[in-house]
Amino acid sequence: MKIGELAKATDTQVETIRYYERIGLLSAPGRSAANYRIYDPSHRSRLSFIRHSRQLGFTIDDIRSLLDLADHPERDCAEADNITTRHLGQVEAKISHLTRLRDELVRVSGRCRGGLSSDCQVIETLADHGHCTAKHE
Amino acid sequence: MKIGELAKATDTQVETIRYYERIGLLSAPGRSAANYRIYDPSHRSRLSFIRHSRQLGFTIDDIRSLLDLADHPERDCAEADNITTRHLGQVEAKISHLTRLRDELVRVSGRCRGGLSSDCQVIETLADHGHCTAKHE
DNA sequence: GCTTGACCCTGTAGCAGCTACAGGGTGCAT
DNA sequence: ATGCACCCTGTAGCTGCTACAGGGTCAAGC
Ligand SMILES: [Zn+2]
Ligand SMILES: [Zn+2]
Ligand SMILES: [Zn+2]
Ligand SMILES: [Zn+2]
Numbered sequence: 343m344k345i346g347e348l349a350k351a352t353d354t355q356v357e358t359i360r361y362y363e364r365i366g367l368l369s370a371p372g373r374s375a376a377n378y379r380i381y382d383p384s385h386r387s388r389l390s391f392i393r394h395s396r397q398l399g400f401t402i403d404d405i406r407s408l409l410d411l412a413d414h415p416e417r418d419c420a421e422a423d424n425i426t427t428r429h430l431g432q433v434e435a436k437i438s439h440l441t442r443l444r445d446e447l448v449r450v451s452g453r454c455r456g457g458l459s460s461d462c463q464v465i466e467t468l469a470d471h472g473h474c475t476a477k478h479e
Numbered sequence: 480m481k482i483g484e485l486a487k488a489t490d491t492q493v494e495t496i497r498y499y500e501r502i503g504l505l506s507a508p509g510r511s512a513a514n515y516r517i518y519d520p521s522h523r524s525r526l527s528f529i530r531h532s533r534q535l536g537f538t539i540d541d542i543r544s545l546l547d548l549a550d551h552p553e554r555d556c557a558e559a560d561n562i563t564t565r566h567l568g569q570v571e572a573k574i575s576h577l578t579r580l581r582d583e584l585v586r587v588s589g590r591c592r593g594g595l596s597s598d599c600q601v602i603e604t605l606a607d608h609g610h611c612t613a614k615h616e
Numbered sequence: 617g618c619t620t621g622a623c624c625c626t627g628t629a630g631c632a633g634c635t636a637c638a639g640g641g642t643g644c645a646t
Numbered sequence: 647a648t649g650c651a652c653c654c655t656g657t658a659g660c661t662g663c664t665a666c667a668g669g670g671t672c673a674a675g676c
Contacts, residue, residue, distance in 0.1 A: 391606050397615040415597030422601045426588040437577045444570050451563040460552030464559045469528050478534040
């Protein structure tokens with residue numbers, strides 16, 4: 343299949359596919375006489391794996407390792423678990439960071455009573471962290 | 480004060496300060512005979528405003544508007560509220576996205592029983608979204 | 617046979633928000 | 647005089663794409 347068909351089949355942009363090839367994440371396929379990329383089903387499943395992993399938030403580097411593991415069935419899968427657990431930890435850290443952020447923003451935006459910019463408590467709070475209740479790491 | 484002192488005073492990297500100047504977020508200060516940047520207290524409070532806003536997750540563009548408003552005390556502060564509310568909405572959207580992600584990751588990583596890569600349910604799930612319970616937009 | 621349009625190619629630059637040099641100058645202490 | 651900390655400019659890198667510009671290819675319809 344040509345790149346456009348693969349793109350549709352995997353719900354990926356054509357340029358993203360070429361990008362993955364450029365960075366060595368997706369192996370270079372054969373070419374037609376007109377120099378068009380011609381993919382086979384193995385490319386398709388590999389790209390699906392990549393896209394699905396991306397949707398789950400794994401980095402390109404994580405995906406490289408995961409693909410490597412998928413290519414070596416005889417290896418121990420501990421690394422896959424490590425990667426997933428570490429990623430999960432990062433997601434949880436982000437959630438808690440954003441949650442604290444949200445609480446602060448709710449508080450800040452609740453202080454605006456309308457009126458002149460000079461009296462606005464939103465702007466006042468941005469100018470002076472003393473108005474905040476928590477640190478923001 | 481010189482750039483290094485301003486950096487310490489506002490807990491900002493020197494290079495970040497120069498970056499803000501380059502993109503026109505922080506106005507260019509005067510220079511010493513040796514061509515060193517010399518800042519005054521107004522630069523300091525402006526930079527504090529910027530850093531605090533960044534810590535609260537506002538984009539550079541948002542901060543431009545907020546600074547503009549802070550510079551014009553006679554204006555209506557509605558825009559500050561708009562920006563904050565919109566930003567809050569985006570933070571909430573991110574939280575809910577990450578929360579769904581986390582739930583899926585917990586489920587996925589819980590399926591790994593150790594052993595060979597060929598039997599690993601983590602890798603199996605990445606290869607086939609059919610094992611997932613939800614969509615991932 | 618000639619045009620139109622949809623596809624394909626390469627290569628490069630842009631997004632956000634910094635961060636990290638390289639390669640040089642300045643200021644003060646020992 | 648020499649060392650060291652600091653400052654300068656300019657440019658390139660990070661992540662994960664996305665968006666061209668400027669060209670080639672192929673099938674359909676006239
Ligand atoms: Zn207000
Ligand atoms: Zn604060
Ligand atoms: Zn496993
Ligand atoms: Zn899935």
